[in-house]
Amino acid sequence: MPSRELVAFTQQLATLLEAGLPVDRVLGIQEELTPNPRLRTIAGDVLRTVRGGSLLGEALAKHHPRPFSRLYINMVRAGERGGVLEPTLRRLAEFLEEAQEFRDTLVSALIYPSLLACVGGAAVIFLMTFVIPRFADIFRDLGSTIPWPTQVLLSLSAWLRQYWWALAGAGLAIALALRIWMATAAGRLQADGFLIRLPVLGLVIVQTEVARFARITGTLLRSGVPMLSALGVVKDMMGNQVIARAVESLAEGARRGSGLSKPMEDTRAFPPLAVHMVRVGEETGRIEEMLLKVGATFEADTRKLVKRLIALVEPCIILAMGLVVGFIVVAMLMAILSITDIPF
16 A cells, blocks of 8 residues: 555544544545545444444554554554544654655655666667677678677677576576575574665665654654553564664663663664764653654755765766776777778
């Protein structure tokens, strides 16, 4: 289910409840008006469960993890316990919308360089498999000696045409082996550890995970969810297992009464700025507010970092494609000039 439809569903739920309508009537309206067939079916099922005497959080939990995550269900349950369901749903809708906008920003930033790399790679493959072999036939018929760069190019082209299946098979085998390896807990942990150690990409991943951790934890705490329950929810929502292990250590530290900032510092998985901001929040008694500020700060930093990374990647892709195509053109030109006895 698209995230935007879940955001719209939550916003409408909050708006109708704020208008004073009972939960069952709100769900009935949602079942009637929701355009997504699956979400409409879920709204009807939740409505029947609520009319059967269950609370909204319990009814939503029947549809975990799709489309309702543990974050969603825990916030609804906390709002029901505290008698503040309407503002809790409003905060939840705002959180989901901000998270969607953040994902959209990252995806849109990656579209152009990805498209550039795909088009450039397709152009090179077309030249190597369709254009160059035609010149190879011409050179073979003429029987003249061709320069070594052209010989290398023709040999590579012939190899690609003859053994493309082996190259494709090897690529698929490697991809399948990596997928199987990363499906294991140890493999996923090692792969995630390798990714966060990469020079620039690793920083992007860490900042994205820290922003997610801080924003989700702050939103849950503000909604009345206890710290240990909030950290349990956050651990399951981390995309990187190294950070997830660190969050698990935070839960153990909080269980011992160590607070949040000290375990964060001990794990060495969180940037110093995040640790200091959380420590300030603990000292001033505004931990929820400070966690949300940490999330906003690191999301903004991630956007800036991604823009700089894209600005660096784009010319590198163009340069690489230019060098490859340039080598092809020069190699073919050298062969043509050698055939015509024009000095190069």
